[in-house]
Amino acid sequence: MSDLCADLSTYLPPEQISEIYRAYLFGAEAHDGQTRKSGEPYIYHPVAVARILGEMRMDYQCLIAAILHDVIEDTGVTKEQVADAFGPQVAELVDGVSKLSQIQFESRAEAQAASLQKMLLAMTRDIRVILIKLADRLHNMRTLDAMKPEACRRISRETLEIFAPIANRLGIDRMRVELEELGFLHYWPWRRGIIQRALRKTCGARLEMVSTVETELRRAMLQEDLAGEVEGRRKHLYGIYCKMREKHRAFSEVVDVFGFRVTVDRIDTCYRVLGLAHNLYKPVPGRFKDYIAIPKANGYQSLHSVLVGPQGIHIEIQIRTHEMQRMAESGIAAHWMYKTGEQGTSNTPALAAEWLQNLLVMQRGAGDSVEFLEHVKVDLFPDEVYVFTPKGRIMTLKRGATVIDFAYAIHSDVGNSCVAARIDRQMVSLDTMLRSGQTVEIFTSPGKQPNAAWLNFVVTGKARASIRGYLKNLKQREAIELGRRLLANELAPLGVTLEQIDPLRVAAYLEDANQSSLDDLLVEIGLGNRLAAFVARRLVVMEEDEINPERGGDVHPHRLAIRGTEGIVVSFARCCRPIPGDPIAALFSPGRGIVVHRIECRNLGSLESRRDTRLEVEWADEPDGEYPTEIRVEVGNRRGALAVVANAISDLGSNIENVFTREKDGMTTALDLMILVRSRVHLARIMRRVRQLPVVLRITRVPR
Known part of the structure; x- marks a missing residue:
């Protein structure tokens, strides 16, 4: 701990370091007797997390929260005790990082997702929550060897899928690279070993090339009196692996394994250095990216260009200012202005x-x-x-x-x-x-x-x-409206409306039906999960012995009027495609609501055998919208026959949605047309008009 305090003294005042040391004593007492898998005292871990954040020059409250980040989750210390000792902001940070250990979940995946959701939402209130969690995960990855192999793989996969991408999204490149390398090491050790051995052979053969490019870039900048630093490096193993996997390439086909970073003082110097680099080596067409003019989503800025270097080897050059380099390494943490005393996300890019x-x-x-x-x-x-x-x-x-x-x-x-x-x-x-x-x-x-x-x-x-x-809320609103109409339809023959029923009786039924509100009950009715007839009789009579659920379809003197505007909780069967004017019947489909069929539909089956799901419906006086239906037109094999039929249909105000053609006997062709109509009368006018065409031999509605 003394080493950490000495490091922090380079940028924090003594009184704040004293508070951090007090938090260490508080945490050490709370974790007393606890050890990690490696056998070392548990307090070593939160101190290491604070050290990582200290290297990022985070503020003292963030460092205190890092030291205490496990006390709520793993000890008897409460959030209120942390708030009393170190203030509400530190308590909120610690609570944001803590998992949801008090709630029982059905699976590990659900518990993990809920904890991550809590952390991410806490991050929207204070960005330091995720910085503490990233530092926590980084130290855990550094000490992962003490875990069992299956735990190593699970934690490494989560790191590669969640935490490394979050570090990238926040622009913390230094942390991202280490998380990816450690995750790669423990999740795909065999693949990493193969790439590492291949890269070691390549590096041995190309070290001279790297030195040559560095020397030529420095010489060219010196001749133009441009100050800057040139650094040659190879890409990290996980980055190479991702490129191989995404582009389906072998290692030998990944050309830009080596990269060069040039760091200068001003933005205009970046573009001058780019010109020098393009003069030295030919640029690869289409491989230049200007992230200075258009930064990445995480705020990253740099010039990127792929060049054909010595021996025809492709190399990548990145050119940026010192400030951009600081941002690339520390990302959002570089914006944390601990000296101003401002907290929260006010300094977030x-x-x-x-x-x-x-x-x-x-x-x-x-x-x-x-x-x-x-x-x-x-x-x-x-x-x-x-x-x-x-x-x-x-x-x-x-x-x-x-x-x-x-x-x-x-x-x-x-x-x-x-x-x-x-x-x-x-x-x-x-x-x-x-x-x-x-x-x-x-x-x-x-x-x-x-x-x-x-x-x-x-x-x-x-x-x-x-x-x-939106669709979930829309479906719920439509289900409530439909459920209200269905229930009103069943209450009408009983001589009562929903508003006239005693609220206490409604509340009693809701409790008996395990529904939290009337709207929830109406949703159940609208989606077909509960019969409106049964609910209506229970609400009016409220005596079990007078109700026979098996007779839910016995009383239907009032038909439900279908307007065509009910939305996604009322659907029209594709097997028979009913349109206004057709005799119709409807069935409850659990979770979907009501499915409307033509009364003669063969798929409807015997309504008598499905009385518990049957609903008597009819078309409203003036239904809205257009409805798809299918007609089959047999025409003689003449050029332009389809166009003639299509024009006739269009003239009567209908659109053709789909056409399927098939030749029958060499002399005639069958056209199956999916058209939109307003009613059965509209369809009859269309069929009458098409039947009169000279090219048409026969027209029928499908299915008949």
Whole structure:
């Protein structure tokens, strides 16, 4: 501990170091008698975590929280005791890092996801939470040899999937590299060994090349009177492995294994050095990236270029200022201004702050902690594209992002109401993938809502979470409305409305049915998980012996009117495709709501055998919308026959959704057309018009 205090004295005042030492004594007493797997006293670990953060020059409250980060989780010390001894901010930091050990979960994955969710959400309030957790994980990885092999693999996988990407997202490159190397060592030791041996052979043959490039770069800079540092290095093993895996290449095919970093004092010098490098060695076309003009999502800035070096070997050169180098190594921690006394995330870079806000959006849209963690994982691997808004603002998105991802990156409301888009002044579909340099314009409509099909092509965590969250809430609202209508329909023959029933009786039934609110009960009814007839009779009679659940379908004097605007809790069967005017029946489908069939549908089966799920329905007087139905048109084999039929259908105000053609006997062709109609009368007019065409031999509705 004395060594740590001596190191901290280089930037912290004595009174703050005294507080840190007091926290050490507090933690040592709390962890007294506890040891790690290696056999050493437990307090060694939190002191090592504080040392890592001290190397990042973090403030004294963060260092105190690092020393105490396990006392709430692993000892009898409470959050209130920590707050009394060291203040509420330290207590919040310690609590944010602590796992959810008091809650029982069904699986290790669920418990792990919930703990990570808690930590990430605490991070949105104070970024120091994640810095403490990253330092904690780094020291655990350094001492992982004491763990059992299966625990090593589990912890290493979590490190590679979660913690190293978070360090990268926050721009803490030095920590990211070490986490990746240690995770690679313990998760894929055999693969790492192969790459290490191959790299050792390559390094031996190319050390002279590295020295030559360094010398020539320094000489060229000296001739132009440009001051700077030149450093040749090889890429770390996990980075090489990822490139091999992503690009499906053998080690011998990974060309830019060696890299050079040039660090200078000013931004304009970066571009002058780039010109010198391109004069010395030919640049590889398409391999130049200007992260100074357009920083990465984590705030990283540098010039990158791949060159053809001596002996035709590809080399990568990175050129940046000293300030950019400091940011690349320490990332968001470089912005922590411990001398000002400002706390929280007020000094967080704008790009990192935007990501933290996206975490909150993902949290609201996720169904549970496991789903939330999956959204975060998606968002932690941003191989970026850079696009522009019409006003020139740069937006950074994950590679493969679409127009919808862009809309949600602007704002959740923009994504939810997106109806069209224009890229570089050209109208495009909403699933169009974006490329760097494009200008994207989004068109919205107040009445528009997200489409579930968008989930098939969006790639960012924020877009996926927002869409799922909206659809989940939409389905619940629609289920409540449908459940209310179904229940009112069943209460009507009993001579009562829902509002007239005694609230105490409703509350008693909710308790008996294990429902927390009336809305929850209505959702159950709307989704078909509970019969409205049974609920209605229970609410009115409230006596078990007068109710026979098996007779749930006996009383249906009032039919439910189908308007066509009920949303996703009322669906129309694809087997028979009912349209307004068709005699219809409906079945409850648990979890889906109501499925409407034509009464003669062969898949409907015997309604008498399914009385417990049967619902009497009818079309409303003026149903809204258009409904798909299928017709089969047999035509003579003449050129343009399909166009003639399509024009006739279009003239009567219908759209053709799909066409399937097949030749029957060489003389005739069958056209199966999926068309949109408003009613059975509309369909009859279309079929009458098509039947009159000279090319048409026969027309029928499918299925008949």
